[in-house]
Amino acid sequence: MAVKRQSVDFLTMAGIVLSLLAIVGGNLLEGGHTSSLVQLTALIIVFGGTLGATMVQTPLKVFIHGLKRIRWVFLPPAAECDESLKKMVEWSRLVRKEGLLGLQQIADQEKDKFIKKGLILLVDGCEPEEIRKMLEVEIDSFAANEMSGAKVYEAMGGYSPTIGIIGAVMGLIHVMNNLSDPSALGPGIAVAFVATIYGVGLSNLFFLPIANKLKTLTNHLVHHREMLIDGMVAIAEGENPRSLESKLEGYLT
Secondary structure, X not given: OOOOEOOOOHHHHHHHHHXXXXXXXXXXXOOOOHHHHOOHHHHHHHHHHHHHHHHHHOOHHHHHHHHHOHHHHHOXXXXXXXXXXXXXXXXXXXXXXXXXXXXXXXHHHOOOHHHHHHHHHHHOOOOXXXXXXXXXXXXXXXXXXXXXXXXXXXXXXXXXXXXXXXHHHHHXXXXXXXXXXXXXXXXXXXXXXXXXXXXXXXXXXXXXXXXXXXHHHHHHHHHHHHHHHHHHHHXXXXXXXXXXXXXXXXXXX
């Protein structure tokens, strides 16, 4: 889908920085050392185990789609309802002057596949209800596809804490097997506790927030497309531009 992109989402960046600073800063205030939170073994166990469990649950296409959608968290797609409203008012005026065939050139130049399909249906003279049904199928398919990508991170958020507990138990097993060697107790205990921190931290600071962010963005895009459908159906019904504008202004609130 060809969608105009906004600038970087600075709120997301600020949230990530704030959460990490809060954890690291709190650790320092407690007298701890940052190096104590860095355990490669724990990271491999938690992240690798979480990724593997998610791959088992998720079909390949859905998994790849979910990974690609991570860019939306930092570069969210723009669905500007106010601009779309202005365009549809202009289309309505054009249709009243030149008829539905006047939209042919606009349809040829349109890059957004959803809008292009709607314009083609208008030019072809399809019935308003037929246009609505066909475009609603597009919306349902789009929403299901994007929600499946969000569920990839939702699954990661569910598995991550449990894998962290597995890492903690493994660390404690290592400690119990080396009670006679005091030098091995420290690293084993560190892996045990840090693995739990990684599991819970990745889930609640990254995976679940990413999943919810993708769901919010998807709902916003669906809202925008529903407005487009109502506008195109109104044009097909021959509604006057002022009435169309008043009807669609409700989507801007």
